[in-house]
Amino acid sequence: MNFIFELFITLKKQVSLCILIVANLFFYSATVCAQQKTNPDSIREKMQWFADAKLGIFIHWGIYSVNGIDESWSFHNKKISYENYMKQIKGFTASRYNPEEWADLIKETGARYAVITTKHHDGVALWPTKQHHFNVVENSPAKRDVLKPFYEALDKRGIKRGAYFSLIDWSHPDYPGFLKDSSRYKVADNPQKWQRFQHFFQSQIDEVNKAYKPDLWWFDGDWEHSADEWQAEKVRKQILNIHPGAIINGRLQGYGDYDTPEQNFPVSRPKFNWWELCMTTNNNWGFHPDDNNYKTPFEVISIFVDAVSNGGNLLLDIGPKEDGTIPAEQVHILKELGKWNKKNGEAIFGTLPGLPQGHFYGPTTLSKDSTVIYLFLPGQTAGNIMLKGLVNTIKDAQVVGTDVHLKPKVVGKISWSSVPGLVFINVPEKDKDPYMTVIKLQLDKPVQLYRGQGGLN
Ligand code: JFZ
Numbered sequence: 001m002n003f004i005f006e007l008f009i010t011l012k013k014q015v016s017l018c019i020l021i022v023a024n025l026f027f028y029s030a031t032v033c034a035q036q037k038t039n040p041d042s043i044r045e046k047m048q049w050f051a052d053a054k055l056g057i058f059i060h061w062g063i064y065s066v067n068g069i070d071e072s073w074s075f076h077n078k079k080i081s082y083e084n085y086m087k088q089i090k091g092f093t094a095s096r097y098n099p100e101e102w103a104d105l106i107k108e109t110g111a112r113y114a115v116i117t118t119k120h121h122d123g124v125a126l127w128p129t130k131q132h133h134f135n136v137v138e139n140s141p142a143k144r145d146v147l148k149p150f151y152e153a154l155d156k157r158g159i160k161r162g163a164y165f166s167l168i169d170w171s172h173p174d175y176p177g178f179l180k181d182s183s184r185y186k187v188a189d190n191p192q193k194w195q196r197f198q199h200f201f202q203s204q205i206d207e208v209n210k211a212y213k214p215d216l217w218w219f220d221g222d223w224e225h226s227a228d229e230w231q232a233e234k235v236r237k238q239i240l241n242i243h244p245g246a247i248i249n250g251r252l253q254g255y256g257d258y259d260t261p262e263q264n265f266p267v268s269r270p271k272f273n274w275w276e277l278c279m280t281t282n283n284n285w286g287f288h289p290d291d292n293n294y295k296t297p298f299e300v301i302s303i304f305v306d307a308v309s310n311g312g313n314l315l316l317d318i319g320p321k322e323d324g325t326i327p328a329e330q331v332h333i334l335k336e337l338g339k340w341n342k343k344n345g346e347a348i349f350g351t352l353p354g355l356p357q358g359h360f361y362g363p364t365t366l367s368k369d370s371t372v373i374y375l376f377l378p379g380q381t382a383g384n385i386m387l388k389g390l391v392n393t394i395k396d397a398q399v400v401g402t403d404v405h406l407k408p409k410v411v412g413k414i415s416w417s418s419v420p421g422l423v424f425i426n427v428p429e430k431d432k433d434p435y436m437t438v439i440k441l442q443l444d445k446p447v448q449l450y451r452g453q454g455g456l457n
Contacts (some may be wrong), residue, residue, distance in 0.1 A: 036254040037233070040273045043257050046245045047274055049160065050216070050258065052350045053112035054308050055341070056162065057334070058278055058285075058317035059102075062120050063140070065287040065322045066091035072121035076170055077180050086171075088322075089124060089134065094142035097324025103153035105326065109334045110341030110349070114154055115162030115218045115315060118147060118208050123171030127211065131203055134171060146324075151212045163214035167201060167230055167251075168221030174200060177224055187229060198231060205235060209242045218260075219251045227253035249276070260315075265303065269310045269353070276313040279303065281330050287319040294329050297336035301435045304337070304348075305376045309363030311353035340435050343401030347374035347438045359388050359449065370446040374400065375439040382432050385439070387423040391448035397425055400438035404431045408441070420450050 064071040066088035067080075075085035106114050119125045125135035127147045136142045151161045169175045174197040176183045187194045208214065217239060222230060232255040239246050250256035258274035265277070281300070282291045295303075304314045316337075318330045341348065347365055354364030355373065362378040362385075377385060397406040406425050413421030427437060 037227075038236075038255065038257060046247060047257060049112070050247055050313065051274060053160070054313050054348050054351075055109065055111040055304065055337075056113040056115060056276070056313060056315040057106045057109060057111045058164070058315045059114065059116040060120070060164075060285040060317060060319045061126070061146075061324075062117055062122065062286065063088040063092045063124050063136075063322070064120075064122070065320060068287050068289045070284070070288075071117075071286040072166075072170065075179070076121065082179070085122070086134075089136070089140045092136055092140040092142050092322050094136070094140075094144070094146055095323045097142075097146060097320075099146075099150040099153045102150060102320075102326070103157050103159065105331065105334055106154070106159060107157045108338040109316075110338055110345055111159065111316075112349070113160035113162055113216060115164050115216060116147065116150060117164045117166075119166055119169070119204070120164075121166045121168045121170050121221055123166075123169040123175075125204070127208065129204055129207060131200055131207075133169075133200070133204075147208075147212060151214075160215040161212065162216035162218055163208055163212065164218040164220060165205060165208065166221045167219055168224050169197075169201065172197060172200065187225070194229070202231070202235060202238065206238065206242075209239055209246075213243050214246060215243075216247045216249070218249045219256070222251045222253045225253075227255065265306070266310060266312075268357070270312065272311075274313075275311065276315050277303070277307045278315040278317065280317045280319075281333050285317055285319060287321050287327065289327075292329075294333065297333055297340070298435050300333055300337055301340050302378070305363045305436060308348055308351070309354040309365055309376065336435070340433070343433065344436070344438045347376070347400050347440065355447075355449065356451070358451070359390070360386075366447060371443050373441040373443065373447060375441065377427065377432075377437040377439065380432065381437065382427050382429040384424050384426050387425070387441075389420055389450040390423055391420050391450055392443040392445065394423065394441050395444055396440075396442040398440045398442075399427070399431045400440050401433070402431060404428075406439065418450075419452065419454060 060071055062071055069080060074080050075082045118127060123134050125133065127135065127145050128137040129135045137145055154161050168177060170178055174193050176185050176187060178184055185193060230253060232253045236248060236252065236255040239248065248256045250259045258276060259272040260276055260278055262278050282288065282294045284291050300316065307314045318326055320326050350368060351365035352368060352370065354366055360375055363376040365374045366372065375385065394408050397408050398404065406427065408423050408425045410421040411424055425439060427439065
């Protein structure tokens with residue numbers, strides 16, 4: 001990111017101060033969370049595709065889709081016995097699974113990456129693991145590696161391949177954790193057993209790494225053990241030795257590359273270098289026929305735009321059925337999002353985070369060279385919108401995805417003051433997008449903002 005914001009602050013007695021703030025300082029100075037042990041400068045290059053990607057599709061597919069119950073947590077939280085939970089494996093057929101169709105749908109959304117559960121906390125692998133542990137190839141009627149054709153289909157379409165991998169394995173006899181109120185042993189009391197587990201899970205990671213070379217690793221469950229216990233640094237190196245460009249999410253006890261707030265929406269801009277909001281389309285990660293609490297396409301688009309405006313990505317989840325079909329409500333959301341992206345994508349993909357709060361009552365993004373501001377009109381806005389503190393001259397204003405050009409009006413510019421006037425733009429009702437309208441402002445040069453208090457300091 002190499003543009004600068006110029007912040008003009010007019011002080012009392014006509015002392016004009018011009019402060020240049022390097023954007024790096026603005027966006028990158030910050031508490032780093034997932035990345036305490038990694039150096040942001042050394043990973044910046046490999047993170048570029050992720051920073052530009054903005055949208056990923058998350059897929060929670062596993063034996064929990066057979067009964068349509070909580071993924072792994074249902075037995076852990078004792079809503080169902082472990083035995084009955086595991087019986088679902090006999091119902092996992094993948095009989096109508098069409099990975100090419102999945103990849104087409106993902107492509108249609110505009111997403112640049114997809115992350116699939118290679119193994120959830122229940123320990124059931126979707127690939128033919130050689131570690132003598134549950135997998136859908138040997139233990140389920142699906143009888144095949146369901147990951148391979150999916151990753152191939154993504155590859156064909158230029159979509160980056162992500163592997164969700166649960167460090168926790170509540171099914172493994174050498175893993176301490178099991179039900180919410182019971183554990184098999186304490187690591188300190190039985191280091192050999194824990195070492196066997198370390199060897200096991202690291203061998204599984206190695207299998208996935210060598211077989212599919214994921215572009216992104218999405219670990220989960222690190223909270224049950226420390227970085228030392230997981231040998232997090234070793235795991236990171238093990239992955240990067242095979243695939244130096246691989247990106248690792250923040251759930252590796254400080255050895256990841258980016259942060260993953262889950263189902264929680266930031267209000268002020270997160271100070272992480274890179275972050276990704278993962279979110280369900282209804283209230284559940286996996287297939288849940290009883291859960292009809294779906295977000296509308298408008299709500300999903302609003303959340304997506306808000307994340308992007310604040311420098312984040314959205315990883316939007318779907319939960320296919322055991323036969324491999326995707327619930328119709330989820331297909332609908334994905335297609336509507338895709339339609340919107342097709343029209344408005346230039347304001348999203350490959351952009352920079354938008355203006356700091358205070359200039360516009362809605363999300364914004366900037367083009368890479370920061371000579372374009374995109375204004376996202378919240379809700380069903382039409383009529384006059386207002387932009388404050390823009391020092392630049394606007395060369396052109398256009399409704400994105402259309403050939404409609406608008407005429408901004410500058411109000412209240414005082415000749416003797418360096419404080420910019422207010423920009424009003426009238427957006428006609430007839431040019432509104434059904435979900436969210438975007439206005440493109442072409443500036444005379446990289447954006448310059450006035451951030452002062454109106455002439456007096
Ligand atoms: C985790 C998983 O447990 C969940 O099943 C899903 O895969 C999601 C994407 O990631 O989410 C969590 C993480 C922590 C807690 C609950 C769900 N927790 O600490 O209660």
